[in-house]
Amino acid sequence: MSKESVKVALGQAMAGIEKNPNSAKLVFRAETRWEEDVRCSAKVREFPPMTVDEPPELGGGDQAPNPVELLLVALGTCQEIMYAAYAAVMDIQFDEVTVDCKGNLDLRGLFPLDETIPPGYTSIKFETNIKSTESPEKIAALIGMVEAHCPVLDTLTRPVTISGNVLLNGEQLHRHSWPPEAAVV
Secondary structure (H helix, E strand, C coil): CCHHHHHHHHHHHHHHHHHCHHHHCCCCCCEEEEEECCEEEEECCCCCCEEECCCHHHCCCCCCCCHHHHHHHHHHHHHHHHHHHHHHHCCCCCCEEEEEEEEEECHHHHCCCCCCCCCCEEEEEEEEEEECCCCHHHHHHHHHHHHHHCHHHHHHHCCCCEEEEEEECCEEEEEEEECCCCCCC
């Protein structure tokens, strides 16, 4: 798809949403399945299943990225997609955009060795490299749009309500929501 076709597609999508605001509400789904050891598979839409695994140090076979690496992949690729999309809409030319993401995780939180340390990332840093002949002002405007509208960056930087059910042999065993005071949907 060319830059012009991206611009046209996004313009049509925005026009359609303006005519019918309810069409803006989407539900994305992923189905995951434990396979063996610490290897899982994930199915999204009609794509072939992807493997998710851990490195040997964490009991895995090192056959694929692990979930926390996929989180970094989601952040970096979402940023790149937003750069391409907004550059097309804003008529900004760039030759390349890459994002290098790094997450700091302390295994003492994953393994309950220190309850003061969270099991997930304690910080995430990313560095975006853009190659373009556009002015710094135009690129700054593009950066502002991307950072204000990137869905993954937004999801990671604000509280999001999450609810979950655990079934045992088809019967609900546990229900929880985060934050705890949030209504379960």
